[in-house]
Each structure stands twice: as structure tokens, then as C-alpha cells.
Amino acid sequence: MRGERLISGCEHVSCGDKEKVWLPYVFRGRERGLRPHAYCVKCGLVKRFSGEKPRDTGYYLNVLGLLAGEQRVTKVQIRLIVQALERAGIDDSYGLDRYQQERLFIDAVVRYTGIPEESIRKYL
Numbered sequence: 001m002r003g004e005r006l007i008s009g010c011e012h013v014s015c016g017d018k019e020k021v022w023l024p025y026v027f028r029g030r031e032r033g034l035r036p037h038a039y040c041v042k043c044g045l046v047k048r049f050s051g052e053k054p055r056d057t058g059y060y061l062n063v064l065g066l067l068a069g070e071q072r073v074t075k076v077q078i079r080l081i082v083q084a085l086e087r088a089g090i091d092d093s094y095g096l097d098r099y100q101q102e103r104l105f106i107d108a109v110v111r112y113t114g115i116p117e118e119s120i121r122k123y124l
């Protein structure tokens, strides 16, 4: 990873206040009633509406590095995980909150290494 933008490709542009849509507000994966959400007028992606700001992709790559150092993860597995995260658009901070990022990360690591979720969470 050399700092280039990952997937998504859309330079999201939010709709105006009047166009906002009422959707469930989600916090740590649970719905907490309805709130107005902005969405991107170009691609239609709904803007994240959660108290938890997403982290930089670099954060997850650091975690992966730490994990790999302690849990016997091969270079090939690391590459597969990074590719899976790129495909999932983990860098798209417009639409994702931290909870969703963590889910993507954990799912990818479990899928390619078999390390149990509890062991991965310790690094996050």
C-alpha cells in the first residue's frame, strides 16, 4: 500500500438539508430510531450517521502488521486480506463508520487466517 486511494472512486457530494432522507440511525450495529441522513447525489451512497468516526486505512494496516507479527500470518495471507479490504472499500469514510470498518477487517482476517474473532478484537 503506497497511500493511493483505494476503491470507491466517487468524490461524494452530499445532498442539501431539504433532500435528506429519514433512515435508521445505527450505533455499534444497533438501530437507535430514525434520523435525517444526507446521501451522495452522484452515487446514492448514504452518509454515515453515527457517533463513531471511521479510522484511516493505515490504522488497520498497522493492526494487521502487529497481528501478523504475533499470530503467524504469512505474507500471502496478508496480501489477500489487504485485497479484500480494498475491494470492500474500507477507506470510504463517507459511508462507513468505525463499527462497519471493524466488521470488514475482522471478517477478512478470520476468512484468510482462521484466527478467532476474540483474538483479533484485542488489537483493535
Ligand SMILES: [Zn+2]
Residues within 6 Å of the ligand: 010, 011, 012, 013, 040, 041, 042, 043, 044, 045
Ligand atoms: Zn458518491
